[in-house]
Amino acid sequence: MDLDERARTPTARCDLLLTEGTVLTVVGERPTIDRGFVAITGDRIVAVGSHEDGSLPAADRTISCRGRVVMPGLVDCHNHMFQSLGRTLGEGLTGWEWLSRFMWPYAAQITHEETMAAVYLGAVEAVLAGTTCVLDHHYGRTDEATTLAVAAALEEVGLRGKVARGIAGPYTDLARHQGLPESAFRIPADEELAITEMCMRARPKGSKVEIWPGPINAVYTDQDLLAASVELARSHGVGWHTHCSAPRGDPEAYRDAYGMRPATWLHSQGLLGPDTVLAHTTWLDEAEIEAIGSTRTAVAHCPLSNQYVPYGVMPLRELLDAGATIGLGSDGSACGHRQDLFENMKLLVLMHRLHHLDPKASSGPQAFEIATKGGAAVHGIDAGALVPGALADVIVIDTTRPHLVPWHQASSGIVYSARGSDVEVNIVGGEIVVEDGRCTRVDQDEVVDEARRRAGELMDRVGLRDLAAPRLARSRQGSECSDR
Ligand SMILES: [Zn+2]
CATH class of the missing domain: 3.20.20.140 (Metal-dependent hydrolases)
Structure with missing residues (x-):
């Protein structure tokens, strides 16, 4: 069964369904599906398709991705x-x-x-x-x-x-x-x-x-x-x-x-x-x-x-x-x-x-x-593309933000206009690890506070403070100017 055939294989139900998104599959004859869906069960993608193709699988949980791009992690x-x-x-x-x-x-x-x-x-x-x-x-x-x-x-x-x-x-x-x-x-x-x-x-x-x-x-x-x-x-x-x-x-x-x-x-x-x-x-x-x-x-x-x-x-x-x-x-x-x-x-x-x-x-x-x-x-993992059978490593990007409008060409939009902070949802092995732009599995504020505290201690103990001083860069005229 080739990838396109697998992509059209129907599935009756799934754990998690991403709907209404622009789906970047990165494979086959349909690298981009407008108004597409991705169905996930366990740690795998079980179906990928277009809403125009027919009925959607039933799902324990559905996330609407309207105005969003759904792509491989x-x-x-x-x-x-x-x-x-x-x-x-x-x-x-x-x-x-x-x-x-x-x-x-x-x-x-x-x-x-x-x-x-x-x-x-x-x-x-x-x-x-x-x-x-x-x-x-x-x-x-x-x-x-x-x-x-x-x-x-x-x-x-x-x-x-x-x-x-x-x-x-x-x-x-x-x-x-x-x-x-x-x-x-x-x-x-x-x-x-x-x-x-x-x-x-x-x-x-x-x-x-x-x-x-x-x-x-x-x-x-x-x-x-x-x-x-x-x-x-x-x-x-x-x-x-x-x-x-x-x-x-x-x-x-x-x-x-x-x-x-x-x-x-x-x-x-x-x-x-x-x-x-x-x-x-x-x-x-x-x-x-x-x-x-x-x-x-x-x-x-x-x-x-x-x-x-x-x-x-x-x-x-x-x-x-x-x-x-x-x-x-x-x-x-x-x-x-x-x-x-x-x-x-x-x-x-x-x-x-x-x-x-x-x-x-x-x-x-x-x-x-x-x-x-x-x-x-x-x-050496079966990921990097949205296709049935692949690991469900999937991210969702909000493309309604000003710097992502208009969206004429998908991969150019991703590479030149999008940035990490545009990611709303991150799914690894079928599990949502980021939702609404926040970590679901750890307290990210605690992580940031701990890192800030430990970084100060480390700098003092190792003697790295002088590396934080502004360094001098040579200007075009040969004089030296301070780098802020
Ligand atoms: Zn390195």
């Missing part, structure tokens, strides 16, 4: 929820300064309680902004209890996804050469693998939030430990996630140390594949693009953070042409500043157009697909 393929308490710090730092002066001290000294305050805040932000699934690279406090609590918190707020437990291991010569603090590499390799495996056993494949190995960086994680991490993932039938070649100097520094570029080495060891999710990959040569594409390796594209730091422009078109699976990543609130994949979709389009000076270099429909179907493929 957005999928985040690279995040760091624990960084949420550092929002707005580090203005104007270079990539390595940002890591060594800000993020490494922050990650090394954050407590369990501060981690949880940060993760709840990030998760609440994410569901309110229409994210339904997240891959969280967690390298702050990575003891077993905290890692499992992070996964539990994401699930409690209502998200599905994965926590990739950050694995640092031994202090490599390259990490020393690059100026990373030795204090960040404090857990021996054996212990890193043992803690990760305990967490994986507690949240195995099929859990709503799984635990994956997350070697911190393909460039400065010890090669043996990285290979052992991938082996661990494969022995449990799950994926693994790491950063790769974000700053321009990383591939060359890696080649100086090991004799080849990082993605080439991963390929030479059989470590690439559909179970591999690489974040950033901004600096790749042709052989690396071919290796990533031919192995159907997944890539988390982070257009906002790549511009903020700034790292550079990922070769999107080349990677897609080579066969890579691409999803979108918000990269956490310390450099993304918001959990908002709408913003990232728009920035994806704009950065590639500017880079190539070509309006055809990227498009709204392409960004929309990457944020939905692409992300679901990266996560």
Whole structure:
């Protein structure tokens, strides 16, 4: 049965029915259904169609979506929820300064309680902004209890996804050469693998939030430990996630140390594949693009953070042409500043157009697909499209707001005009986790208060206050002006 056939299959009754909406299915001959409905039973979509096609299924609960868009939830393929308490710090730092002066001290000294305050805040932000699934690279406090609590918190707020437990291991010569603090590499390799495996056993494949190995960086994680991490993932039938070649100097520094570029080495060891999710990959040569594409390796594209730091422009078109699976990543609130994949979709389009000076270099429909179907493929879940049988990860957007009128072209409206705060309803696995723009499963006001309090304590203890001072930017005339 093809997708269109499945979309027309009648169903007599359902748990939850979304009616009267403009339904963006993202599939088949009917990517958009005007005055459509979506029927949900349990955690799955059971019917999608038009009111014009005939009678609706009976439902335990019906939500009218008149004046609304009903679309797949957005999928985040690279995040760091624990960084949420550092929002707005580090203005104007270079990539390595940002890591060594800000993020490494922050990650090394954050407590369990501060981690949880940060993760709840990030998760609440994410569901309110229409994210339904997240891959969280967690390298702050990575003891077993905290890692499992992070996964539990994401699930409690209502998200599905994965926590990739950050694995640092031994202090490599390259990490020393690059100026990373030795204090960040404090857990021996054996212990890193043992803690990760305990967490994986507690949240195995099929859990709503799984635990994956997350070697911190393909460039400065010890090669043996990285290979052992991938082996661990494969022995449990799950994926693994790491950063790769974000700053321009990383591939060359890696080649100086090991004799080849990082993605080439991963390929030479059989470590690439559909179970591999690489974040950033901004600096790749042709052989690396071919290796990533031919192995159907997944890539988390982070257009906002790549511009903020700034790292550079990922070769999107080349990677897609080579066969890579691409999803979108918000990269956490310390450099993304918001959990908002709408913003990232728009920035994806704009950065590639500017880079190539070509309006055809990227498009709204392409960004929309990457944020939905692409992300679901990266996560290996049956989501990202509104079709019977798929997971019921669905969001509803109010399109009566002034900045969303008129609405001539659906995916352009979503990518260029909508923002996370336009999301009224967020449904994950058939459960409503946001309704009327408020979290249903946790007290979001309490989460915000706790985060505000913990953030102040963290800044004082770690000594981050100076990073909040206004930094000087050089004006066009060469004089210096204050950045407010
Ligand atoms: Zn990252």
